[in-house]
Amino acid sequence: MARHRLRHPGAGGARRRAHRGERGRSQGGRSRRGGEHPDHRGRGPSTLGAGRRRGSRLRGQLRRERLVVDRDAGDPRTHRGGGLPVGAEDHPGHGPPPHRAQRGARHNTAGGRRGHRPRKRRRAGRGIRRRGTPLPGGRRHVDRKRLIKKSFDRRARFSDTGQANQVPYEGGNSLRSRYLLSLTACLALAVTACGSGSSNSANSNEPIKIGVTGPFSGNYAAPGIDIQNAAKVMADQFNKQGGIMGRKVQIVPGDDQCDAQVGVQAAESLVSQKVVAFAGGYCSGASIPETDVLKKHGGIPFLGVASSNPKLTEQGYNNVFRIVIRDDQEGPQDASFLMSQLKAKKIAILHDNSTYAKALAEFARDKTTKDGGSVTYYDALTPGQKDYTSAITRVASTNPDAFLFTGYYAECATLLKEYKDLGLDKKFIFMGGGGNFDPALLTAAGTSASGTYVLFPVGPETAKGKEFDDFKAAYTKATGKDPATYSIYEHDAMMLTKLAIEKAKSTKPADINNALHSISYDGITGPIKFDKKGDRQELTEIAFQVNDGKFNPLFKSQNGQWVKFS
Structure with a gap:
C-alpha cells in the first residue's frame, strides 16, 4: 500500500x-532528530536512524x-x-x-469543513x-x-548479541510457541549429540582423518615421503581389518618443508580438514610451531616420529608425544662413542643452525668437555649450498681426531664427497648425527659414505619380529622398496593412535590424549610407554658403520658401556 x-x-x-x-x-x-524522519508529516520512524x-x-x-x-x-x-x-x-x-x-x-455535508480529505x-x-x-x-x-x-x-526474538532477528510479527502467542518449539528442537539435538558424543559419531560413515606432516618437497623430501608412505600403508591395513571403531581411516598429508612458517600453515590446513590426530613430523624446527597450532585448537594429539629436540615435549603440552630418542640423550652418546670406543680425544663439531642440529651439537660438545676431551672446532654452515670445501678445510686445519656433523643428510653427503676428495679420510674419523641415518644419505653420497659412523636406535636393519615382517611385506608391495628409517617409527605412531582411539571409544582430542598417556605398546621400535612429558623411555643407541652401501650395526649401548651388537 x-x-x-x-x-x-x-x-x-x-x-x-x-x-x-x-x-x-x-x-x-x-x-x-531522535530517530524520526526530519519531515514528520505522516511518516514513520526512520530505519536509518534506529541506532540514534x-x-x-x-x-x-x-x-x-x-x-x-x-x-x-x-x-x-x-x-x-x-x-x-x-x-x-x-x-x-x-x-x-x-x-x-x-x-x-x-x-462531507455542505456545512462541513471544505477541502477535507x-x-x-x-x-x-x-x-x-x-x-x-x-x-x-x-x-x-x-x-x-x-x-x-x-x-x-x-x-525472545533477540539473540545473545542483542540484535533483533527480523522475523515477521505473528502475535505474542504464536511467536512464543515458535520460540519454545525452536528451543525444544535445539535441546533435542543437544541430547542426541551428547548421546553419541562419547564416540564422536562412531556410527558415522565419515572416515577418521589422521594428519601427517613432514617435508614432502625440497632437499629433505626423502624421509618425509617415507613417513607419509608408511602412514598410508598402515591406514590400508586398518581399513582391511574394519577400520577404527567401524570407520575408515584416511591420511591427510601436510607438507611443512622443514620450515616453521610453512609448518604452521600446514597444521592450520589439516586442522580445518577435521583431523583427529597428527602422526609424523621430521624437522624439529617445523614440528614445534605445529604443536602450538594443535594446542590452540583444543589439544589435538601430536605423535612425533623424528623430531628429537627436547623443547618438543618440554612445553608443558599434554597432547605432544615423541616416538624417537631426544637430542639430550643422543648427543652425549655420540661423544661417548667417539671418546671411549674410537679413542678420539680431540673432536671438531659442525652443525647447520637448525633447531635439531644445533641442540645435538651443544649436547655433544658439553659431554666432550665434561669427560676430559677437547673441542677443536665448533661452528655452523649454511644449509642448501653445493660446496663446503672451505668449511671442511677449516675443520682439518684444527687437526682433530674425529669430526662430528650433526646436520641433515643432504649437506652431509656433500661434506663426505669433499672429505674423500681431499684425502681427509686418512687424517680423522667422520661421524654423522642421527639425522644422517637414512637411506637417502647412501644414495646421495654414494661410495664416499663408506666408513662413516652413525648412531641411532632401532632401525630397519636391526628390527625383528612378525609385526615388522608383515609391515615390511605390505610396505614393499605398496611402494616397491624396503621400509626406510622413520617408516617403522611411523608404523608405531599409527598403531598407538589406533589403540588410543579404541581405548577411549572416542575421537575427541582430550580423550585420545588421556588414553595415550595410559597405554603401553610393544612396537617394532621396542616397548613404548609415555611419561608425563610425552617422552618414551630412553632407547638403546646402536653404532652403525657404512660398508657396501649399507648401515651395518657394530656396537650397542648397554648400562653405560659399548658392547658388540648381537
Missing part, C-alpha cells in the same frame, strides 16, 4: 505544529512493533477498527462502523503516551499491561 502524507483538517500548518509539540511532550521531550532513537528500551520496542494503532486507520495486521483494506469498497460486508460513517457524513492510514507506533492521555487525531491507546506482555514476547 502506498504511503500518503497525513492531512489534518482545519488550520493545516498550525494544527500540525501543535500536533508535533504535543507528541514531543508525550514522548519525554524527544527531539525531531531516544527514550527507553520499552518505548523503542513498542514503537518498532507498531502496537499503538490509529482509531480511524485500524490495525493493518488484524483489521480491528474501521480501517478499510484496499479494494474493500467493491465488496459487501466491508466498511467503517456506523459511528465512523456518521462522522464522515458530517464532514479522508484520513489515510498512518504508520503506527508514533505517539506513545501514558494511559488516559488523549492523542491528537483521535487515536486510541492499547492497554499498557498488554503492551508490556507483547514486548516480552518480542524480546
Whole structure:
C-alpha cells in the first residue's frame, strides 16, 4: 500500500505544529532528530536512524512493533477498527462502523469543513503516551499491561548479541510457541549429540582423518615421503581389518618443508580438514610451531616420529608425544662413542643452525668437555649450498681426531664427497648425527659414505619380529622398496593412535590424549610407554658403520658401556 502524507483538517500548518509539540511532550521531550524522519508529516520512524532513537528500551520496542494503532486507520495486521483494506469498497460486508460513517457524513455535508480529505492510514507506533492521555487525531491507546506482555514476547526474538532477528510479527502467542518449539528442537539435538558424543559419531560413515606432516618437497623430501608412505600403508591395513571403531581411516598429508612458517600453515590446513590426530613430523624446527597450532585448537594429539629436540615435549603440552630418542640423550652418546670406543680425544663439531642440529651439537660438545676431551672446532654452515670445501678445510686445519656433523643428510653427503676428495679420510674419523641415518644419505653420497659412523636406535636393519615382517611385506608391495628409517617409527605412531582411539571409544582430542598417556605398546621400535612429558623411555643407541652401501650395526649401548651388537 502506498504511503500518503497525513492531512489534518482545519488550520493545516498550525494544527500540525501543535500536533508535533504535543507528541514531543508525550514522548519525554524527544527531539525531531531522535530517530524520526526530519519531515514528520505522516511518516514513520526512520530505519536509518534506529541506532540514534531516544527514550527507553520499552518505548523503542513498542514503537518498532507498531502496537499503538490509529482509531480511524485500524490495525493493518488484524483489521480491528474501521480501517478499510484496499479494494474493500467493491465488496459487501466491508466498511467503517456506523459511528465512523456518521462522522464522515458530517464532514462531507455542505456545512462541513471544505477541502477535507479522508484520513489515510498512518504508520503506527508514533505517539506513545501514558494511559488516559488523549492523542491528537483521535487515536486510541492499547492497554499498557498488554503492551508490556507483547514486548516480552518480542524480546525472545533477540539473540545473545542483542540484535533483533527480523522475523515477521505473528502475535505474542504464536511467536512464543515458535520460540519454545525452536528451543525444544535445539535441546533435542543437544541430547542426541551428547548421546553419541562419547564416540564422536562412531556410527558415522565419515572416515577418521589422521594428519601427517613432514617435508614432502625440497632437499629433505626423502624421509618425509617415507613417513607419509608408511602412514598410508598402515591406514590400508586398518581399513582391511574394519577400520577404527567401524570407520575408515584416511591420511591427510601436510607438507611443512622443514620450515616453521610453512609448518604452521600446514597444521592450520589439516586442522580445518577435521583431523583427529597428527602422526609424523621430521624437522624439529617445523614440528614445534605445529604443536602450538594443535594446542590452540583444543589439544589435538601430536605423535612425533623424528623430531628429537627436547623443547618438543618440554612445553608443558599434554597432547605432544615423541616416538624417537631426544637430542639430550643422543648427543652425549655420540661423544661417548667417539671418546671411549674410537679413542678420539680431540673432536671438531659442525652443525647447520637448525633447531635439531644445533641442540645435538651443544649436547655433544658439553659431554666432550665434561669427560676430559677437547673441542677443536665448533661452528655452523649454511644449509642448501653445493660446496663446503672451505668449511671442511677449516675443520682439518684444527687437526682433530674425529669430526662430528650433526646436520641433515643432504649437506652431509656433500661434506663426505669433499672429505674423500681431499684425502681427509686418512687424517680423522667422520661421524654423522642421527639425522644422517637414512637411506637417502647412501644414495646421495654414494661410495664416499663408506666408513662413516652413525648412531641411532632401532632401525630397519636391526628390527625383528612378525609385526615388522608383515609391515615390511605390505610396505614393499605398496611402494616397491624396503621400509626406510622413520617408516617403522611411523608404523608405531599409527598403531598407538589406533589403540588410543579404541581405548577411549572416542575421537575427541582430550580423550585420545588421556588414553595415550595410559597405554603401553610393544612396537617394532621396542616397548613404548609415555611419561608425563610425552617422552618414551630412553632407547638403546646402536653404532652403525657404512660398508657396501649399507648401515651395518657394530656396537650397542648397554648400562653405560659399548658392547658388540648381537
